[in-house]
Amino acid sequence: MSSTPSGGGTDAPPAVELRGITKRFPGVVANHDIDITVAPGTVHAIVGENGAGKSTLMKTLYGMHRPDEGEILVRNGPVHFSSPSDAIKQGIGMVHQHFMLADNLTVLENVVLGAERRHGIGRRARARILALSEQYGLGIRPDRLMEELGVGDRQRVEILKVLYRGAETIILDEPTAVLVPQEVDELFDNLRELKREGLTVIFISHKLDEVLSVADRITVIRRGTTVDTVDPVHTSARELATLMVGGELPVPELRESTVTDRVMLSLQGITVLSPEGRPVVDDVSVDVHRGEIVGVAGVEGNGQSELIEAVMGMQALSSGRILLEGTDITEWSTLRIREAGVGYIPEDRHRHGMLLESPLWENRILGHQTRPPSVRGPWLDRSGARGDSERIVDEYDVRTPGIDVVADALSGGNQQKFIIGREMSGRPRFLVAAHPTRGVDVGAQSAIWEQLREARAAGLAVLLISADLDELIGMSDTLHVILRGRLVAEADPTGVTPEQLGSAMTGAGLDNADDTEGGPRADRTRDAEGEDGA
Numbered sequence: 454m455s456s457t458p459s460g461g462g463t464d465a466p467p468a469v470e471l472r473g474i475t476k477r478f479p480g481v482v483a484n485h486d487i488d489i490t491v492a493p494g495t496v497h498a499i500v501g502e503n504g505a506g507k508s509t510l511m512k513t514l515y516g517m518h519r520p521d522e523g524e525i526l527v528r529n530g531p532v533h534f535s536s537p538s539d540a541i542k543q544g545i546g547m548v549h550q551h552f553m554l555a556d557n558l559t560v561l562e563n564v565v566l567g568a569e570r571r572h573g574i575g576r577r578a579r580a581r582i583l584a585l586s587e588q589y590g591l592g593i594r595p596d597r598l599m600e601e602l603g604v605g606d607r608q609r610v611e612i613l614k615v616l617y618r619g620a621e622t623i624i625l626d627e628p629t630a631v632l633v634p635q636e637v638d639e640l641f642d643n644l645r646e647l648k649r650e651g652l653t654v655i656f657i658s659h660k661l662d663e664v665l666s667v668a669d670r671i672t673v674i675r676r677g678t679t680v681d682t683v684d685p686v687h688t689s690a691r692e693l694a695t696l697m698v699g700g701e702l703p704v705p706e707l708r709e710s711t712v713t714d715r716v717m718l719s720l721q722g723i724t725v726l727s728p729e730g731r732p733v734v735d736d737v738s739v740d741v742h743r744g745e746i747v748g749v750a751g752v753e754g755n756g757q758s759e760l761i762e763a764v765m766g767m768q769a770l771s772s773g774r775i776l777l778e779g780t781d782i783t784e785w786s787t788l789r790i791r792e793a794g795v796g797y798i799p800e801d802r803h804r805h806g807m808l809l810e811s812p813l814w815e816n817r818i819l820g821h822q823t824r825p826p827s828v829r830g831p832w833l834d835r836s837g838a839r840g841d842s843e844r845i846v847d848e849y850d851v852r853t854p855g856i857d858v859v860a861d862a863l864s865g866g867n868q869q870k871f872i873i874g875r876e877m878s879g880r881p882r883f884l885v886a887a888h889p890t891r892g893v894d895v896g897a898q899s900a901i902w903e904q905l906r907e908a909r910a911a912g913l914a915v916l917l918i919s920a921d922l923d924e925l926i927g928m929s930d931t932l933h934v935i936l937r938g939r940l941v942a943e944a945d946p947t948g949v950t951p952e953q954l955g956s957a958m959t960g961a962g963l964d965n966a967d968d969t970e971g972g973p974r975a976d977r978t979r980d981a982e983g984e985d986g987a
């Protein structure tokens with residue numbers, strides 16, 4: 454492992470330099486005396502545990518927070534940002550994890566929205582978009598409706614939006630969390646292209662392999678401060694992880710089957726129609742047994758969201774039925790399904806998992822408002838909910854100053870850990886888990902996997918969807934592939950590779966993964982998304 458004070462190795466002034474940045478929130482020092490130098494024309498990754506202070510630092514660089522101490526320099530000149538528009542004026546743009554795109558508008562409309570002054574909204578704007586798309590190899594078509602695009606393309610539109618506003622340094626917050634391997638490859642090609650054209654990319658990630666493959670420099674942040682900046686050529690994933698947590702990581706355990714023959718959840722020929730009447734879940738039949746994790750792999754937008762929402766009573770079926778230990782729950786409400794012992798880790802924690810403006814302990818009650826410890830008899834049990842929140846914070850290592858802070862003040866990964874803790878403490882007999890470790894650091898990820906494995910050994914049945922193919926392969930006892938709403942293949946999780954799975958997800962079949970060097974696989978991904986996206 455080699456440490457370097459700065460990246461790049463050119464004589465040009467740094468694209469960005471952060472000197473002694475400190476940012477405090479009530480009860481927390483989110484960033485403490487951080488130094489980072491980002492060389493122009495490089496990809497610079499920022500890694501660190503959940504709550505280490507990565508997002509806070511990036512928000513400071515993007516003008517969303519003002520640092521309490523320290524200074525920011527852009528090309529050697531000190532800058533002071535009071536808002537993102539100040540940052541944009543200095544050529545710094547940011548792509549957030551939650552895309553900010555209007556579905557009912559075209560790509561062009563989304564890109565020019567709020568930046569009409571640059572090139573208007575007509576022909577000149579279109580020409581500029583096409584030119585940028587061409588220059589950076591983004592393959593964007595300005596007149597497509599946003600809702601027709603898959604995740605990878607949406608992300609490219611977000612990048613284009615930032616380029617359109619004149620960014621020379623682009624910050625990406627966990628850009629690969631929502632992508633499948635093929636899309637990650639495409640994104641990394643895009644990043645290399647940006648770099649070749651002299652732009653600078655700063656990105657946050659929890660996936661150390663990816664960071665090592667694409668970054669020129671990696672800065673590790675631990676508990677709010679910079680630990681080191683390393684050169685990926687001389688650093689391993691394990692060394693990085695050790696720098697992040699300040700100790701050795703546990704080694705994953707070997708798998709042992711705990712699957713029984715008692716059916717916990719049975720989906721029998723279920724079909725869900727889109728508002729336009731197109732089947733988005735198409736005649737799906739699957740059983741999940743006690744002690745079993747059934748994984749469903751798919752490119753986003755192929756029906757997996759609707760499938761789990763159907764199980765949770767949030768999507769009406771047009772045909773088929775759902776049985777929970779033999780009881781027909783097809784017509785049940787979400788609340789009733791939850792009361793029957795079904796836990797739910799939602800796909801979008803901000804829409805379905807948390808009330809961001811409410812304190813953490815009130816979030817303990819959310820979705821569990823009819824059972825202890827949230828209530829005693831007909832009454833809300835404040836101390837029960839508070840006590841259990843303390844326990845979750847402790848047991849799941851949720852980094853927070855306390856249970857009275859609003860959920861919004863927690864880092865993304867810590868919000869996720871709290872949701873997992875809440876859902877698991879209901880002692881569910883069945884768990885619907887969507888991307889359970891999304892945004893969670895490697896240490897917390899293995900802790901969550903361990904919790905799920907223990908619960909499975911104690912009889913929990915789980916329906917798992919995830920964009921993280923290693924997670925699907927590592928956790929599932931049975932693994933299905935969903936494409937255009939249908940279960941099209943079953944893979945053996947003990948033998949399948951992420952590449953084979955990725956290939957099956959795009960409709961190329963499980964066995965066709967080895968022809969995927971170069972372009973063909975990426976093209977198929979796009980096609981599959983183009984026809985079926987969202």
Ligand SMILES: Nc1ncnc2c1ncn2[C@@H]1O[C@H](COP(=O)(O)OP(=O)(O)OP(=O)(O)O)[C@@H](O)[C@H]1O
Nearest residue numbers: 478483503504505506507508509862863864865866
């Ligand atoms: N608006 C806020 N108010 C109060 N505290 C905050 C706020 N934003 C962040 N924090 C705190 O600052 C610390 C750093 O959070 P930050 O979101 O920067 O971490 P992170 O490294 O991005 O984590 P993750 O990987 O989980 O996204 C955490 O302790 C968090 O609780």
